[in-house]
Amino acid sequence: MEQVKFLLEEKDMPRAWYNIVPDLGGLSLPVLHPATGRPVGPDDLKPIFPMALIAQEVSGETYIDIPEEVLEVYLGWRPTPLVRARRLEKALGTPARIYFKHEGVSPTGSHKPNTAVAQAYYNRAEGVKKLTTETGAGQWGSALSFACNVFDLECKVYMVKVSFEQKPYRRIMMETWGASVIPSPSTETRAGRKILEEVPETTGSLGIAISEAVEDAVASDVTKYSLGSVLNHVLIHQTIIGLEAKKQMEKAGDFPDIVIGCVGGGSNFAGLALPFLKDKLDGRDLRAVAVEPTACPTLTRGIFSYDFGDAAGMTPLLPMFTLGHKFVPPAIHAGGLRYHGDSPLLSELVRRGLVEARAYGQVEVFDAAVTFARAEGILPAPETAHAIKAAVDEALEAKEKGEERVILFNLSGHGHFDLAAYDAYLRGDLVDEPLAEDALRRAMEDLKDLPRVE
Numbered sequence: 001m002e003q004v005k006f007l008l009e010e011k012d013m014p015r016a017w018y019n020i021v022p023d024l025g026g027l028s029l030p031v032l033h034p035a036t037g038r039p040v041g042p043d044d045l046k047p048i049f050p051m052a053l054i055a056q057e058v059s060g061e062t063y064i065d066i067p068e069e070v071l072e073v074y075l076g077w078r079p080t081p082l083v084r085a086r087r088l089e090k091a092l093g094t095p096a097r098i099y100f101k102h103e104g105v106s107p108t109g110s111h112k113p114n115t116a117v118a119q120a121y122y123n124r125a126e127g128v129k130k131l132t133t134e135t136g137a138g139q140w141g142s143a144l145s146f147a148c149n150v151f152d153l154e155c156k157v158y159m160v161k162v163s164f165e166q167k168p169y170r171r172i173m174m175e176t177w178g179a180s181v182i183p184s185p186s187t188e189t190r191a192g193r194k195i196l197e198e199v200p201e202t203t204g205s206l207g208i209a210i211s212e213a214v215e216d217a218v219a220s221d222v223t224k225y226s227l228g229s230v231l232n233h234v235l236i237h238q239t240i241i242g243l244e245a246k247k248q249m250e251k252a253g254d255f256p257d258i259v260i261g262c263v264g265g266g267s268n269f270a271g272l273a274l275p276f277l278k279d280k281l282d283g284r285d286l287r288a289v290a291v292e293p294t295a296c297p298t299l300t301r302g303i304f305s306y307d308f309g310d311a312a313g314m315t316p317l318l319p320m321f322t323l324g325h326k327f328v329p330p331a332i333h334a335g336g337l338r339y340h341g342d343s344p345l346l347s348e349l350v351r352r353g354l355v356e357a358r359a360y361g362q363v364e365v366f367d368a369a370v371t372f373a374r375a376e377g378i379l380p381a382p383e384t385a386h387a388i389k390a391a392v393d394e395a396l397e398a399k400e401k402g403e404e405r406v407i408l409f410n411l412s413g414h415g416h417f418d419l420a421a422y423d424a425y426l427r428g429d430l431v432d433e434p435l436a437e438d439a440l441r442r443a444m445e446d447l448k449d450l451p452r453v454e
Helices: 051-057 068-074 086-092 113-125 139-150 161-166 168-176 190-198 206-218 232-238 240-252 267-281 344-351 362-376 382-401 419-426 437-447
Strands: 016-018 063-065 082-084 097-102 130-135 154-160 180-184 223-225 258-262 287-293 303-308 317-322 356-360 406-411
Touching (some): 086 362, 086 382, 097 240, 097 382, 113 130, 113 232, 139 168, 258 382, 287 344, 287 382, 362 382
Parallel strands (some): 097 406, 154 180
16 A cells, blocks of 8 residues: 555654744844834833743744743644645546645644644743733634643633634633633723724724734733734744654655645744745755635735734734735635734745745635545645645646646644535535725725835
């Protein structure tokens, strides 16, 4: 029989995370303080994050040791499998070799615990008692709830209203691990109340939920804020995915021509791609493809500008591709990809031509998800299905051209709590919700008074 799974022993799990910033020669632009316009320093971030994470955010070290307590928790599910998608290859009739890194085997069903566990550990080590956060589809909120339970921290999650309503079982998971879960926008914060006064029927957004979580955190000396994507320290923690995958690809006797991941803020894509991009920087021929929804096309239709990471303008100004911090995307089922901006690091990689971006509509994404599920037996999350769509397209192009192609994508989470979305698709009720040009122009108006980048 041909080998399908490529596994690592626990002793082979990476002991350090990878930081690509030194290999890039640093980032081009600093994060700015919105009041002074000057680069943000550690003291500006202390009310929100513990010092250990602030240090990682600006680290010049290429490798950062993973604490032993974090490694011990990781061993509950790591190393995760690398899988050769042989049945999908056969279904597509492609000469391409397709691999996926299966992050859906974690306790919460996604890649998110890789950073949640690390963040909870560092906060607990500095005496923090409570963490607040936002969540879109619920994957990040579930992961932080799990991690806070492990390290005996209180957890409060502001869950985007449309996902709170679409995905009740994610809320139940969070509450089972001891978290309190609030639909956002809520009446518990000034930011939430303001949004509700302006747009009572809003579906909410990650930007709004971030505003609420940050406001909640800064109101207490023993509470910090925890972010599931976007910032450097989050992306660094996720690189354990790609570091494992490189060892596993070596066991498979293969190396990817294309590395693919879905993108909301950038964490799972970066987690898989950054260790491979080191090889690209060293001269290897490799493509990295970041995939987003047409309903929230930050990288493909946004502009590169300084912008707030949240709707209320409480965060520092980030240099990133953005649709405008007050942008509220359509209520697509891929809730984890409904974010107005992208990681500054990922944005820089796109600007430098090291990463290419593409966008897909909701219906064609679910076409690919069902094709994958029927071939491989795994029901992917709607977010992950964006990466699957790109992998399928690459495999079919290889078939058309009659060429071999090695494709690696991140199966960043399972879709067991997304069955309502699959039901809508199977009944023919799922529709695309592309972003209209006039809506995009209106969203961009929020950027006119912020620092621009040429």
